Amino acid sequence: MTTKPVFKNPRATHDFLGRSCSISGVGSYVPERILTNAELEKLVDTTDEWITSRTGIKERRIAAPDQYTSDLATAAAQRAMKNAGVTPEQIDLIIVATITPDMPFPATACLVQRKLGARRAAAFDLEAACSGFIYALEIGQQFIMSRTYDTVLVIGAEKLSSITDWQDRNTCVLFGDGAGAAILQNREGAHGLLTAVMGADGENSDLLSMAGGGSRCPATVESVNSRMHYLRMEGKETFKNAVQAMVTAAKEALRRCELDVSAIKCIIPHQANRRIIDAVGDRLGATPEQLFVNLEKYGNTSAASVAIALDEVVSSGRLQRGDLILLVVFGAGLTWGAAVIEW
Numbered sequence: 001m002t003t004k005p006v007f008k009n010p011r012a013t014h015d016f017l018g019r020s021c022s023i024s025g026v027g028s029y030v031p032e033r034i035l036t037n038a039e040l041e042k043l044v045d046t047t048d049e050w051i052t053s054r055t056g057i058k059e060r061r062i063a064a065p066d067q068y069t070s071d072l073a074t075a076a077a078q079r080a081m082k083n084a085g086v087t088p089e090q091i092d093l094i095i096v097a098t099i100t101p102d103m104p105f106p107a108t109a110c111l112v113q114r115k116l117g118a119r120r121a122a123a124f125d126l127e128a129a130c131s132g133f134i135y136a137l138e139i140g141q142q143f144i145m146s147r148t149y150d151t152v153l154v155i156g157a158e159k160l161s162s163i164t165d166w167q168d169r170n171t172c173v174l175f176g177d178g179a180g181a182a183i184l185q186n187r188e189g190a191h192g193l194l195t196a197v198m199g200a201d202g203e204n205s206d207l208l209s210m211a212g213g214g215s216r217c218p219a220t221v222e223s224v225n226s227r228m229h230y231l232r233m234e235g236k237e238t239f240k241n242a243v244q245a246m247v248t249a250a251k252e253a254l255r256r257c258e259l260d261v262s263a264i265k266c267i268i269p270h271q272a273n274r275r276i277i278d279a280v281g282d283r284l285g286a287t288p289e290q291l292f293v294n295l296e297k298y299g300n301t302s303a304a305s306v307a308i309a310l311d312e313v314v315s316s317g318r319l320q321r322g323d324l325i326l327l328v329v330f331g332a333g334l335t336w337g338a339a340v341i342e343w
């Protein structure tokens, strides 16, 4: 029996030309090691009070030295596959959204393919920073709707601790490691991604970046000594852009689905800063109960952020099939996005 959508959606994916794209399982993984604000007080000139009041973050997870982005991604993927009842042989495509690949090449997605034993799968990485998971969901869905593939594994995974400058108090208190994954499948009458808005603004690419390690500034003794292989952020400007872009993207996603924000069961914003989340919620007219927040436990995990949160929302049991979820993200690039999912 198929559930009748309760709203009109011009881009509805249900049974479109005989194809439906459903999220048939999600999963996540965070490393065991917890780094608390109290520990950071010993590392840089900061306080638990400052970090908590300015960001909402209390602790974050840090991967072991021999644990890489592909390991975090694989662990999350295995959980999503188990929840979806999907075997490695069924996977047609693996997309890994990350800014912290194991190495510049080959793609982390290929390393995940090997670790999963997903021999049939094509694999590539996608770089849209903290917005990567929504970009990857939309691209994965396009492959399914175009009849190219039937089963796509989408992962957001980061080992941000590997590009964090542990001497820079402006950034080192903000980030953490982790991964989240989703299985997209062509399933008759199923529900999934209803719409995805994606945007970018390269004019503001300098606000959040890592200058070293690419073709512009390959690794040299000088680049390492001048700490160019760590991420840098202009926090205040990034904050302002984040609020504006997330609100605009979320409103556009709702408009496309002809939905009022009150119809959304759960809003999952990128987990960068509690004050950004509250400002976005306010401007959308959302209630505090609608907003999902877990950044106190993990900090900002970039592409993994909303993927981990989606898994936590699903496993908390608060969703019924047919409930509507709004994901909204923002990151370096600048990039941003919003997606409406019918669960």
Ligand code: UT7
Pocket: 045, 046, 047, 050, 051, 054, 055, 130, 169, 170, 171, 173, 208, 234, 235, 236, 237, 238, 239, 242, 272, 273, 276, 300, 302, 330, 331, 332
């Ligand atoms: O995921 C991608 C998107 N990322 C984001 O959206 C993050 C956006 N930005 C932010 O979340 C916030 O801007 C921060 C949390 C990074 C900073 O908060 P803020 O309220 O914008 O603070 P600020 O940068 O204006 O800094 C205020 C003061 C400064 O001191 P002075 O110049 O006023 O004396 C900083 O040096 O706080 C100081 N400060 C700190 N103090 C204690 C900066 N970091 C710290 C720290 N501990 N860790």
